[in-house]
Amino acid sequence: MAEHYSSFEPKGTRWLLQRLTAAFLVVVLAYHFMLLHFINHAADITFAGTQVRMSQLGYFLTMVLFLIAGTFHGVNGVYNALVNQGLDGTQKTVVKWLLIVAGTLLIVQGIRVAVAMTGLF
Numbered sequence: 001m002a003e004h005y006s007s008f009e010p011k012g013t014r015w016l017l018q019r020l021t022a023a024f025l026v027v028v029l030a031y032h033f034m035l036l037h038f039i040n041h042a043a044d045i046t047f048a049g050t051q052v053r054m055s056q057l058g059y060f061l062t063m064v065l066f067l068i069a070g071t072f073h074g075v076n077g078v079y080n081a082l083v084n085q086g087l088d089g090t091q092k093t094v095v096k097w098l099l100i101v102a103g104t105l106l107i108v109q110g111i112r113v114a115v116a117m118t119g120l121f
Contacts, residue, residue: 017072017076018073018076018077021069021073022073024069025069028066031062051118055120060118063114064111064114067110067114071106075099075100075103079096082095
């Protein structure tokens, strides 16, 4: 039988955050689908409606946390998948920093868009 291998340190911080972000993403994605696909149908979604939703502090914070959690979960998952495939040494360091920079840029741009969507600025 094959051995189980994972680049995550068992019970380490990144291991825990990967699981917590997964749980958060499942809940918020269910909320998103319920709100924007069942309560409000896709054809009824407008820019003005988005501005109204984003101007509500709770909704705004939820969407920003959704962005951050999704970005971390994805970047951390890709990094660990590559490490599990044998990435090491200088390549591992380069990929890690590229993913950190890309993730940071994604979060910064996402927050800029979220703030713009509030219609307050």
